Amino acid sequence: MKPSYTRIKDYLIEQIEQGAFAPGDRIPAENTLAKEFGVSRMTANKAIRDLVHQGMLMRRTGSGTYVVELKAESSLFEIKNIADEIRARGGVHSSDVNRLEEVRALGDVAIFLGVQTGSRVFYSEIVHRENGVKIQLERRHVNPRLAPDYLEQDFESQTPNAILVARYPVTDVEHSVEAVHPSPQEAALLDISEREACLKVIRRSWSGELLISYTQLLHPGSRYKLNARFHTGSL
Amino acid sequence: MKPSYTRIKDYLIEQIEQGAFAPGDRIPAENTLAKEFGVSRMTANKAIRDLVHQGMLMRRTGSGTYVVELKAESSLFEIKNIADEIRARGGVHSSDVNRLEEVRALGDVAIFLGVQTGSRVFYSEIVHRENGVKIQLERRHVNPRLAPDYLEQDFESQTPNAILVARYPVTDVEHSVEAVHPSPQEAALLDISEREACLKVIRRSWSGELLISYTQLLHPGSRYKLNARFHTGSL
DNA sequence: TAGTGGTCTAGACCACCCC
DNA sequence: GGGTGGTCTAGACCACTAA
Structure with a gap:
């Protein structure tokens, strides 16, 4: 059985990739997500925390959680042509x-x-x-x-x-x-x-x-x- | 007031820096730390999670939490001084x-x-x-x-x-x-x-x-x- | 002031590892 | 089987932000 926070993660990732949540947008609050997915707030928190850690979201206390703006990071030293x-x-x-x-x-x-x-x-x-x-x-x-x-x-x-x-x-x-x-x-x-x-x-x-x-x-x-x-x- | 998980973090960092917990060593379990610091397990968990995220510790389910071995400088572009x-x-x-x-x-x-x-x-x-x-x-x-x-x-x-x-x-x-x-x-x-x-x-x-x-x-x-x-x- | 994230509790069940 | 981390709950209080 997949942990239930993955359902929230997958949902957020999908919305972001589809552009439903665009860079700079605020995503639903922890409480909202918890209610919608029928889990406790700590579980919604873990989903968000993971995506913040992954660099996809950023949080501002008192304000909300936002989709990160595209980083302009271009090619590295890799074999990209x-x-x-x-x-x-x-x-x-x-x-x-x-x-x-x-x-x-x-x-x-x-x-x-x-x-x-x-x-x-x-x-x-x-x-x-x-x-x-x-x-x-x-x-x-x-x-x-x-x-x-x-x-x-x-x-x-x-x-x-x-x-x-x-x-x-x-x-x-x-x-x-x-x-x-x-x-x-x-x-x-x-x-x-x-x-x-x-x-x-x-x-x-x-x-x-x-x-x-x-x-x-x-x-x-x-x-x-x-x-x-x-x-x-x-x- | 500093969050109480920082007390545990600081303690762990100190022990690691002093060599009391050497690379490869197992550190005390979440439950142990929680009891010793008089906090709930989730709080001890957050302290450990942060240090794992920072690359200082690593966890193995069912086994324990270990001090990470220092990676000698990779010969890349790296942090060699x-x-x-x-x-x-x-x-x-x-x-x-x-x-x-x-x-x-x-x-x-x-x-x-x-x-x-x-x-x-x-x-x-x-x-x-x-x-x-x-x-x-x-x-x-x-x-x-x-x-x-x-x-x-x-x-x-x-x-x-x-x-x-x-x-x-x-x-x-x-x-x-x-x-x-x-x-x-x-x-x-x-x-x-x-x-x-x-x-x-x-x-x-x-x-x-x-x-x-x-x-x-x-x-x-x-x-x-x-x-x-x-x-x-x-x- | 209402909403949001930051932190925290005191329990719980599970899968996994090691003995 | 006993210990460990992984996950989860249903609450709670707080500091901060924004309206």
Whole structure:
């Protein structure tokens, strides 16, 4: 038998998801809910308390219990691709494929991709725009064994990330983040000054033991901010 | 008049901090605590529930309530303090306490700390050095209710982070990262040019639902890089 | 002043864990 | 079987908010 507070929780969640209780709205009082569901006030209290704890509701003594306003928390460090991230913010994503070819892995790239220096790897270079504004230069090296047809994909309609993630479940990601100034080439690609501070993110992703890709992301400092939130506790 | 469940909470926190209840230990049962403190079981329950929610205790139905094992820092983006980070690299950490005072929370600070605009909060401003080189300007606002003696700590021997983490298990962290140029004041504090790209990290940390601190970290781009690795899969 | 959440009581029954 | 937490009741008093 399910605890009876779950009936109240489920009801509230449903109303909120359907929009019957919109963000900022006040929900029925503890006493009201208790009466309607035929339980004691402490039981209604537990249902509400759980949802407050979950971040869905907030309470004000003497005033009422309210549906929390949407938190604008955008993408974290997770494997979300930039197109989704932009759409989630309500923006329009577009991109230009600048280069798409097979290259020889040299230096850092070979080391980080874990292949022999000089071996052939796939390379894509794409500029991503949010509402027409260039916000990311993505340069990606892909292990060709894992995605033999990588170069034949349609990158105008899908991002490289989406293509790879669809095929290989990403189990590990490593990031390094630093502030740099762009090279003249990079500045030109992003239409910014060489003087502008940029956020450079280097990402390596694995599927199990396999290193899938090595990616450099360059963002104009004035146009982009990274967000990440972690929950590490036991609740 | 303080609610009576706080007496039980305070007692438990004290015992845990003093080591009387060590990680992994079972604490007295709800009934026992209720009897000893002369309250009803529901009241003892609320005290325990709060500490579970805060991540300090964990419960097992039918077995008991246990002190949570301290999770050593996950190697993520986490709560590692910069002194440990530097030492882990084999470097020598030192720091200068630049400011240490009570200030009024204004604007962003009040919003992000979740306190009333104009209310008093603790503020510390510290420059951290690795092998003598300045690599981080740390500006931290602390919720005074959570650490009333914050300003009396010895920040030359401990970092603010270490002090706070020792007291409150951090369950949630939120970061935002961007590339910026330093203000003239910031440049002076870090001995860098105003032209240098800097990594600006804003971090908020929670213990359960309590917002502990709001911290701004500024790093010279040429001297610092952030690293993070996540394991996300089931593989 | 009426309504709301915050706290509290003194019981109760149950499922679960461990002995 | 005895102890533990999970849930639940039917009341209660209080501080705070809003009208």
